[in-house]
Amino acid sequence: MRNKQYEWHLKALTDIWTGDVDRESKRLILTGLLGSIRWWFEVLVRGLGGKACDPTVDGVRCPDEKGHRCVVCKLFGCTGWARKFRLMVLSENGDIIQNRIQAGQTFILRFIPLRPIHDEEWCLLDATLRLIANYGAMGGKTVFKPSDEEGRERVHHHQDFGIVQYVQGPKDWKCTKTLEDIKAYVTGSHWRQVPHSYRDSQGREHDFSWASLQNFWCVKGRYLARQDANTSSFNFVIGRPEPKNVSSQGDSWLAGKRPDRQRNVEPESKKVFSFKEPEAARRTFGFVQDKEGFSPILQKLEILRDGDGDGRQPDPVWSDFDPDTEFMKGNRILKELFSRREGE
Numbered sequence: 573m574r575n576k577q578y579e580w581h582l583k584a585l586t587d588i589w590t591g592d593v594d595r596e597s598k599r600l601i602l603t604g605l606l607g608s609i610r611w612w613f614e615v616l617v618r619g620l621g622g623k624a625c626d627p628t629v630d631g632v633r634c635p636d637e638k639g640h641r642c643v644v645c646k647l648f649g650c651t652g653w654a655r656k657f658r659l660m661v662l663s664e665n666g667d668i669i670q671n672r673i674q675a676g677q678t679f680i681l682r683f684i685p686l687r688p689i690h691d692e693e694w695c696l697l698d699a700t701l702r703l704i705a706n707y708g709a710m711g712g713k714t715v716f717k718p719s720d721e722e723g724r725e726r727v728h729h730h731q732d733f734g735i736v737q738y739v740q741g742p743k744d745w746k747c748t749k750t751l752e753d754i755k756a757y758v759t760g761s762h763w764r765q766v767p768h769s770y771r772d773s774q775g776r777e778h779d780f781s782w783a784s785l786q787n788f789w790c791v792k793g794r795y796l797a798r799q800d801a802n803t804s805s806f807n808f809v810i811g812r813p814e815p816k817n818v819s820s821q822g823d824s825w826l827a828g829k830r831p832d833r834q835r836n837v838e839p840e841s842k843k844v845f846s847f848k849e850p851e852a853a854r855r856t857f858g859f860v861q862d863k864e865g866f867s868p869i870l871q872k873l874e875i876l877r878d879g880d881g882d883g884r885q886p887d888p889v890w891s892d893f894d895p896d897t898e899f900m901k902g903n904r905i906l907k908e909l910f911s912r913r914e915g916e
């Protein structure tokens with residue numbers, strides 16, 4: 573039984589973007605999809621109090637000099653340690669999907685164990701897919717990075733992608749672990765204790781601890797967008813100038829950074845994402861740098877609801893916005909992800 577394969581059925585509500593190199597590509601890029609699932613798995617593990625390396629960075633990725641690996645690499649693999657599973661992406665008819673997954677398409681993620689996978693790991697995978705479907709989007713770090721290509725960035729920015737619906741988990745399986753079990757698993761002392769920031773060879777400090785469910789927020793049913801040439805609720809929230817064609821004087825942590833090779837500036841993802849379509853799955857979500865980052869976001873969302881009494885009109889999209897029930901954060905989401913409901 574331990575090597576039984578498990579399948580998740582998901583439905584794409586928008587197209588799913590899996591490649592970051594060739595934006596015109598019509599092919600499904602399996603490593604892109606896998607990278608995205610892994611990225612959210614890392615977010616989940618950090619949110620549970622565990623440590624997860626950044627596999628894209630030299631000197632941070634596992635293993636460490638003693639050969640220790642983090643809980644994420646144990647399942648997803650790293651140098652010298654193969655991934656514990658093979659992933660196949662299938663259509664409802666069981667055919668291998670080769671082209672980009674399109675809006676309306678139901679697809680199956682089949683995880684075929686190559687080595688025994690612990691119950692906790694299956695539970696984490698299941699929770700990761702629920703997190704993506706219910707609160708996030710299928711597109712990880714690579715997809716969230718801004719394009720440095722003038723003109724293209726704007727096109728891509730407005731494109732809603734990666735919204736999926738969780739249709740069903742594996743047959744004859746459900747996670748029997750509690751949230752406390754899973755926390756105990758990811759914080760076990762045998763995992764590598766990865767630092768959550770590092771200094772690169774040129775002395776620049778990089779911090780990736782923000783990519784944690786503890787720094788995550790989500791509001792369902794509402795979106796941010798440009799309203800007219802002078803008003804953009806999206807830019808308002810991330811702190812960029814709102815009028816069209818006004819460039820910001822230096823980007824911020826929330827707004828991200830465009831790369832500048834000459835000034836040695838690495839690209840950074842923006843940290844707020846909003847999806848207007850499809851209407852039934854509308855959502856806005858984001859990350860803050862630390863706990864103090866939540867209240868400025870909340871204040872801005874309340875200004876969208878109420879107007880500012882100084883020219884900004886209330887945004888009807890945010891009317892009756894109730895922070896207490898709608899502004900979802902990490903611990904509440906964790907409880908939801910690891911509580912089993914009747915009929916599942």
Ligand SMILES: [Zn+2]
Nearest residue numbers: 625634642645
């Ligand atoms: Zn690792």
